[in-house]
Amino acid sequence: MPAPRPTALERQYARLGVLLIAPTVLVFCAVIVYPLVSAIYLSLFQIFTPTLQGSWVGLDNYRALLARGEFWTSLQNNLIWTVGTLTLQILFGVAMALVLHQNLWFRSLARSLILFPYFVSTVVAVLVWKWVFNDLYGILNHFMLTLGIIDWPIDYLGTMPNAMISIILVGAWKYFPFVVIAVLARLQTIPEALYEAARIDGAGPVARFFDITLPQLREVLVVIILLRAIWDFKEFDLIYLMTGGGPVIATQTLPLLVYKEAFAVNQMGMASAYAVVMMAIMLAFMIVYIRRTRERG
Amino acid sequence: MARRVLFNLFAWSIVLAVAFPLFWMIVTSVKPQFELFRRPPTFLPDTVTFEHYRTLLARTNFMIYFRNSVILSTVTTFVVVFLATLGAYSLVRFRYRGRESLAFLVLFTYLLPSVVLIIPLYLMLVSLGLSNTILSLVIAYTTFALPYALWLLRSFMAGVPEDLESAALVDGASRLGAFRDVILPQLLPGIISTALFTFILSWNEYLYALVLVNSDGARPLTTGVMSMLISAFNIEWSLLMAASVMMSVPLIVAFAFLQSYLTRGFGAGGVKG
Numbered sequence: 001m002p003a004p005r006p007t008a009l010e011r012q013y014a015r016l017g018v019l020l021i022a023p024t025v026l027v028f029c030a031v032i033v034y035p036l037v038s039a040i041y042l043s044l045f046q047i048f049t050p051t052l053q054g055s056w057v058g059l060d061n062y063r064a065l066l067a068r069g070e071f072w073t074s075l076q077n078n079l080i081w082t083v084g085t086l087t088l089q090i091l092f093g094v095a096m097a098l099v100l101h102q103n104l105w106f107r108s109l110a111r112s113l114i115l116f117p118y119f120v121s122t123v124v125a126v127l128v129w130k131w132v133f134n135d136l137y138g139i140l141n142h143f144m145l146t147l148g149i150i151d152w153p154i155d156y157l158g159t160m161p162n163a164m165i166s167i168i169l170v171g172a173w174k175y176f177p178f179v180v181i182a183v184l185a186r187l188q189t190i191p192e193a194l195y196e197a198a199r200i201d202g203a204g205p206v207a208r209f210f211d212i213t214l215p216q217l218r219e220v221l222v223v224i225i226l227l228r229a230i231w232d233f234k235e236f237d238l239i240y241l242m243t244g245g246g247p248v249i250a251t252q253t254l255p256l257l258v259y260k261e262a263f264a265v266n267q268m269g270m271a272s273a274y275a276v277v278m279m280a281i282m283l284a285f286m287i288v289y290i291r292r293t294r295e296r297g
Numbered sequence: 298m299a300r301r302v303l304f305n306l307f308a309w310s311i312v313l314a315v316a317f318p319l320f321w322m323i324v325t326s327v328k329p330q331f332e333l334f335r336r337p338p339t340f341l342p343d344t345v346t347f348e349h350y351r352t353l354l355a356r357t358n359f360m361i362y363f364r365n366s367v368i369l370s371t372v373t374t375f376v377v378v379f380l381a382t383l384g385a386y387s388l389v390r391f392r393y394r395g396r397e398s399l400a401f402l403v404l405f406t407y408l409l410p411s412v413v414l415i416i417p418l419y420l421m422l423v424s425l426g427l428s429n430t431i432l433s434l435v436i437a438y439t440t441f442a443l444p445y446a447l448w449l450l451r452s453f454m455a456g457v458p459e460d461l462e463s464a465a466l467v468d469g470a471s472r473l474g475a476f477r478d479v480i481l482p483q484l485l486p487g488i489i490s491t492a493l494f495t496f497i498l499s500w501n502e503y504l505y506a507l508v509l510v511n512s513d514g515a516r517p518l519t520t521g522v523m524s525m526l527i528s529a530f531n532i533e534w535s536l537l538m539a540a541s542v543m544m545s546v547p548l549i550v551a552f553a554f555l556q557s558y559l560t561r562g563f564g565a566g567g568v569k570g
Contacts, residue, residue: 116316127537259508
């Protein structure tokens with residue numbers, strides 16, 4: 001069936017619509033699309049950062065990158081960090097949301113306190129945690145020593161696997177509030193009648209959680225996991241500021257590798273290649289997320 | 298009743314444990330230097346002092362960084378929210394070719410990692426002669442703030458009932474007239490929410506500031522405070538904690554007065570999509 005011809009008014013509206021989005025599109029092209037395309041283009045060159053002198057090397061950067069142990073180590077670290085911190089965020093986030101959904105004294109104050117780590121600057125979070133982790137005067141070592149868990153102060157950030165565990169925990173602390181708020185919003189829309197019915201059927205709290213709450217949360221949890229996986233995978237600030245990728249490169253993830261290659265090793269072409277490969281890996285998650293959103297929208 | 302008390306005690310001990318680092322930050326910032334290194338540490342300071350805050354304001358570059366951050370975040374927020382409001386109106390309420398693809402380009406860029414854009418952006422801003430300026434950061438921050446604000450405002454816009462606009466049009470208002478008189482007032486809470494999130498996002502940004510600016514005149518708080526950590530010969534933790542508290546002041550203000558806007562923004566942009 002051919003579409004009906006748009007009326008004059010509809011055409012006028014369409015023009016206005018385009019006009020309103022035009023500034024955004026221009027800015028998008030200038031600061032996002034153009035850099036994105038040139039990142040791919042740059043990855044085909046060898047560029048020395050201080051002089052910005054470059055020469056065409058084709059796909060050599062990619063060949064070199066796949067043969068480098070550092071790339072694979074960083075990818076592996078990236079996956080360990082993402083899976084580790086994401087799992088903790090989800091588990092702790094869902095549990096906390098269930099707690100905050102109950103009738104709690106001063107519930108809105110509790111909610112604010114839980115939300116705060118998410119909004120606080122990563123710089124602030126890192127400074128505070130570095131002070132807590134401080135090996136000589138840090139409060140954490142003091143607690144652990146007093147409780148008798150350890151006999152000797154621990155170096156939390158300078159040795160492995162401590163450094164990885166520490167950043168995973170701080171990441172979980174910083175980002176689990178996102179899960180809490182998202183899950184909490186969904187919990188409030190589950191009809192109370194479902195729980196009533198289950199209670200009449202004799203289901204205990206645990207059964208009610210697995211038979212009603214969890215299936216109801218499934219949909220929103222998938223979205224949260226996808227989003228957080230993408231965001232955790234590309235996290236730079238927290239890891240860079242906590243450990244700088246160290247000890248040596250034991251906590252170096254791909255974003256840190258890109259930064260190091262571009263601004264410390266001074267090889268911008270190679271760094272672009274790393275960035276492109278990293279984006280290609282993330283693309284899988286991004287497409288799944290975009291697909292889901294499109295289906296629901 | 299006993300169960301309720303127990304549950305509350307349990308829940309609150311977790312909440313307090315989560316909030317502990319923030320409590321510790323404030324306590325450390327008002328302790329005198331010598332008390333910091335006392336064993337065992339004091340939970341509440343024996344003597345409260347504001348000398349670190351005085352040092353911070355009078356003898357470091359903190360105020361310059363603070364000013365830069367305020368300018369940077371405010372300008373970014375205004376530019377981005379202005380563009381995004383018009384853009385979201387267009388994306389939600391108009392029909393034209395390419396609209397759908399545009400909406401998904403927005404979503405795609407919303408998920409894009411900064412490190413992919415940073416190298417070309419750096420080259421671009423250097424060749425424009427803008428490196429080491431606040432303007433260069435405004436441009437760079439647009440790359441993540443604009444997709445974010447658009448995506449958020451798009452779902453707020455979808456929540457404004459279409460009938461209102463139709464009624465105004467029937468009454469003879471133009472599209473832009475209806476937008477100004479009918480939609481904008483309805484959208485205002487969403488705009489405030491978006492502005493708040495954009496401001497916080499810009500206030501907290503670190504990577505672009507690290508790469509694009511290395512002069513104290515244009516450095517924002519994030520990289521500025523970190524440079525205080527690196528340049529200090531022996532780390533003055535109480536000074537850094539005072540800086541952290543000061544840096545969080547806008548956030549605390551937002552929490553105290555605008556909390557409902559913060560949670561609203563969460564629902565709209567974060568997950569519902």
